Amino acid sequence: MVVQHRAIQAEDKAARRAAIVAAAEALLAHDPENFASVAEVAAAAGLAKGTVYLYFRTKEEIVLGVHARHSEQLFAELERTLQAHPSDLEPSHVADAFCRFVTDNPLFLHLSAACMSRFQRTIDPDVMLGFRATIASRLAHFGPQIEARMSALAHGQGVQLLQATYAYAVGMWQLFDPAQKHARGFDTRPELAVFNRDFRRDLYVGLLALWRGFLAGGAARSGEPGAPR
Numbered sequence: 001m002v003v004q005h006r007a008i009q010a011e012d013k014a015a016r017r018a019a020i021v022a023a024a025e026a027l028l029a030h031d032p033e034n035f036a037s038v039a040e041v042a043a044a045a046g047l048a049k050g051t052v053y054l055y056f057r058t059k060e061e062i063v064l065g066v067h068a069r070h071s072e073q074l075f076a077e078l079e080r081t082l083q084a085h086p087s088d089l090e091p092s093h094v095a096d097a098f099c100r101f102v103t104d105n106p107l108f109l110h111l112s113a114a115c116m117s118r119f120q121r122t123i124d125p126d127v128m129l130g131f132r133a134t135i136a137s138r139l140a141h142f143g144p145q146i147e148a149r150m151s152a153l154a155h156g157q158g159v160q161l162l163q164a165t166y167a168y169a170v171g172m173w174q175l176f177d178p179a180q181k182h183a184r185g186f187d188t189r190p191e192l193a194v195f196n197r198d199f200r201r202d203l204y205v206g207l208l209a210l211w212r213g214f215l216a217g218g219a220a221r222s223g224e225p226g227a228p229r
Contacts, residue, residue, distance in 0.1 A: 017055045019045045021065045049163030060119045067111040089149035099204045109173035123180045152215045
């Protein structure tokens with residue numbers, strides 16, 4: 001029964017890791033600007049600090065774990081959107097789904113910006129590469145599905161479009177910082193009024209323009225890598 005014992009051990013480890021990530025997410029939701037210490041996460045998860053270190057070596061790796069969880073949830077939302085529109089996928093369907101997700105999960109873009117900037121230097125390179133490899137596999141899975149539903153896209157442009165969507169959203173978040181606009185004075189100082197934007201509306205409009213622009217160019221873009229000549 002060694003196999004069964006190992007399976008139970010694997011399930012226990014997965015459950016414990018998930019509990020750590022869930023505890024960290026709850027702490028971050030309460031105070032997004034202050035990333036909890038390993039000790040705080042351990043206490044919230046009901047585990048010893050040493051136990052947490054068996055799964056994550058630093059608090060930054062825990063934050064990346066939360067971000068990885070959100071990323072999988074975003075891909076699940078994309079999967080539902082594609083299943084709902086097997087033959088009539090439109091840019092508005094994707095923009096709706098993405099904006100709905102970031103509205104329901106306000107930590108996603110906040111942690112995206114942190115993990116891809118200041119935390120990237122403090123997270124073990126192998127851990128970050130593992131995260132990126134997982135994202136790459138998900139992009140490779142969904143890119144062709146989008147191309148199959150949007151025939152104007154050339155081979156490879158489904159992945160490019162998903163990458164551009166993510167980059168645009170994170171960039172918009174960093175520029176307008178909607179979660180902290182009051183603390184930054186965006187809504188009280190007249191000279192900063194240009195940054196006091198309706199983030200969700202601007203994100204939606206920008207994503208529509210991005211997706212429609214890709215479709216307008218589509219397979220006719222002979223100069224892009226992967227496009228037919």
